Amino acid sequence: MDPSLVDIPPLKDLTIDNITENVHMINSRTPDPRLKYILERLVTHVHDFARETRLSTNEWMAGINFLTSVGQICSDVRQEFILLSDIIGLSLLVDSIDHPKPPASTEGTVLGPFHTHEAQHEPAGSLISHDPDGEPCLVLCTVKDTSGKPISGVKIDIWETDSKGFYDVQHADRDGPDGRAVMKSDDDGVFWFKAIVPVPYPIPHDGPVGKLLKLLKRHPYRPSHMHFMFDKQGYDHLITALYLRHDPYETSDAVFGVKESLIVELGTVNAEQATQYGVKEGSKLMTYDFVLVSDTEATKLREENAMKAMEALGRRMKLYNGLPVPDVD
Amino acid sequence: MDPSLVDIPPLKDLTIDNITENVHMINSRTPDPRLKYILERLVTHVHDFARETRLSTNEWMAGINFLTSVGQICSDVRQEFILLSDIIGLSLLVDSIDHPKPPASTEGTVLGPFHTHEAQHEPAGSLISHDPDGEPCLVLCTVKDTSGKPISGVKIDIWETDSKGFYDVQHADRDGPDGRAVMKSDDDGVFWFKAIVPVPYPIPHDGPVGKLLKLLKRHPYRPSHMHFMFDKQGYDHLITALYLRHDPYETSDAVFGVKESLIVELGTVNAEQATQYGVKEGSKLMTYDFVLVSDTEATKLREENAMKAMEALGRRMKLYNGLPVPDVD
Structure with missing residues (x-):
């Protein structure tokens, strides 16, 4: 970059008290109002976090090392940052914000790090888990709209662990997807398949997120559940799961999804x-x-909720692509 | 873990409004009061960030992917998370909090991601940069205490780029450290060496942090500087740098260090x-x-500043290993 093109206000002698406003100033040159707002809130919160904790250099370095190890353990079949987001309740929170549910609609829950795009389209009635030790379970479902009308042609992604609590991708020697399928609802909104009874299992806890849970004296278990994801044009994307009553971890899910x-x-x-x-x-x-x-319903509700929340915070905002940005003019 | 050992209060039906307090509750079982306080503030800020921005699932996923790529590009010779911390002003902030400076002492600044532990101990007068294209520069320094008394035997780590703006570790074909040395101050507090005139250079911007700077319309340049780090028992660790007057980036340092x-x-x-x-x-x-x-001076000042800041925030705190934690008894 040609130094003569530097046209930002002088940044020098930054201190605990003035660093935040100066970072905002230099970041505010982006033409994208949403990116600008997100960065403004992010920098404010990160700085306030450091100020409120009087974060030490050693603690900062421990944080740098922790985040680095979270990133380094990620692979095609492991997403440790999603896991981290899950165990601090962020995933559940974001899903709740982005997919508001009117009464009588199915609630959403955490996606988790084990959804893949490998699952095959299977016809109704297929057996989706081939684990011989699994307890067979017939699954009969319907999918309808909020007025009770069946919805046909919905693409439904289903995934569950094997009887030992492992997803297919957690087996190094696997030779293809198992315990997962993609189905379509029929004209009556029905989809059904043969699976196995879900079992409780620990989230992967041999990495940095597991170490954090241990420091926090938290267990890594999720109660027995089966994942479902629904997709059809015109309907809000639904990521959810069904949990089994009386599971020992029913009220202590490590990722807050129940x-x-x-x-x-x-x-x-x-x-x-x-x-x-x-x-x-x-x-x-x-x-x-x-x-x-x-x-239409979801967008309306999402936007109403966003504007209500912004008012409650006392911020003068407008919507930009459906998401709040400061209303400055 | 034996499910019968689950003794936490029930966590179920968590929403935008109650998720934060429930995550605090489950995290509060750690016996370390400092970890507990840090997690409490971290979770609060992360959740408030999501609530205040009404963070969408797409934006959350962009964040997950961004952090993952930051972690994945890290290596023995590249620390992209420190770079990220630098360009959002966090590094400068943490250094200011942890190393308060009384008047008349040398100010600190960002460590940056290029300090290594490879530098050799060199005698006074050594040539520390062997770049034939560098402009020779004699460096004559003293190190004293706040009463003006020379301090002998201080270990001083010095590092700078070559004439093209690259640190030794940025050259894949390097055969050892260059542009860096460790020296000791003599009985008069003097240390001196031969180096090259520092040049401005861009921080590594071929990775995710560089992409973020581009989105924010920020340049990646640092003004010409030479790094110094001082270490002697009984004295507060000083990480600092000297910058050249009239550098084109003197007032727009990408990492806010000037x-x-x-x-x-x-x-x-x-x-x-x-x-x-x-x-x-x-x-x-x-x-x-x-x-x-x-x-002694630094600890006293750090603790006084911490307690003053906590009072200003209206928090009732005490010090635990010199760092604030809630005063609950």
């Missing part, structure tokens, strides 16, 4: 169902009726 | 000095008298 409305009690397949679905009578049955929110 | 008291005007070696120090008459001369703060 919601009462997402807890299911497993039933038992009766004779008629056994014939209809081609499974053994007496085997486990999971049923759920999912309710999607339309894009 | 302080008026650290700017030097280069002189010229006279005939007498040329003979005494074995350099050419007329070559460049840099001189500086550094002043170290005693550990």
Whole structure:
């Protein structure tokens, strides 16, 4: 860069008390109002954090080393930063902000770090887990809109662990996806498949996030659950999961994902169902009726909530691509 | 972990409004009061950041990907998280908090990501840069305490770039350290060496931090400077640098490190000095008298500042290993 093009106000002799406003000033030259607002809030919070804790150089360096190790352990099949976001409740919070749910719609929950794009499209009734030690579980679901109308052609991503609590990608010797599938809802909004009963499992805790949990005397377990993700044009993207009632970790999920409305009690397949679905009578049955929110509804609610929250904070804001930015003019 | 050992209060149905207090609750079981306070402030700020920006899932994912790439580009010779901390002013802030300076002592500044532990101990008068294209510069310094008394036996780490603006570790084909040395002050508090005139240079900007600077329309340049780090038992560790007056980036340092008291005007070696120090008459001369703060002074000032800052925030705190924690009893 040609030094003669430096046109920012002088930055010199920055101190504990004036560094923040000066960083804001130099960052405020971006033409993107949303990036500018995000950076302004981010820098303010990071600086306030350091000021409020009187962060020492040793603690700062411990933080640098921690974040570096979080980044370094990430790979194609491991996302330790999502895990970190999960265990400090940020993932749950962001999902709640971005996907507001009107009453009677299905609540969302954390995506977690184990969704992949490898799952195959499978026809209704497919067996999605091939773990011979898993306890068979028939899953019968519907997907409807908030007025109770079935939605056909919804793409549904489903993923669960094997009977030992590991996702396919956690096995170094795997030879393809397992415990996951992509399905489509039929004209009645129905989708169904054969899976295994979910089990509780620890999130990966052999890395830096596991070390942090240990320092905090927290356990790394998630209660038994099965992940579902719903996608259809015109509807708000839904990332959710079903949890099993009476799981030992039902009220202490390491990633804060459990919601009462997402807890299911497993039933038992009766004779008629056994014939209809081609499974053994007496085997486990999971049923759920999912309710999607339309894009229009979700956008309206998201924007209303955003503006209400900004008012509560006393900030004069406007929406820019649906997200708040300062209203300066 | 044995589920029967789960003794935390129930965590379920967490929302935008109650997630923060619940994360605090589960994190508060750590026996370390400082870790507990740091996590409490960290989680509060991260959550408030998400709430105040109404952070979208896409933005969150962009953040996850950004932090991951920052971690992944780190190596033995590159520390991108320190670079990130530098360009948002956090490094300068933490140094200011941790190393308060009474009047008349030498101010500190950012460490930067290029300090190594490879530098050799060199005797007084050594040539520390072997770049044939560098402009020779004689450096004559003293190190004293705040009462003006010379301090002998101070370990001084010095590092600078070559004439092209690169540190030794940035050359893939280097065969050892260059542009850096460790020296000791003599009985008169004097240390001196032969170096090259520092040049302005861009911080590494081919990675994620460089991309962020570009989005923010910021240049990546640092004004010409030479790094110094002082270490002697009984004195507060001093990380500082000397900057050249009239550098084109004097007032727009990408990492906010410039302080008026650290700017030097280069002189010229006279005939007498040329003979005494074995350099050419007329070559460049840099001189500086550094002043170290005693550990006792620094600790007292640090603790006073911490308690004053906590009072100003309206927090009831006490010191724990010299750092503030909530005073709860």
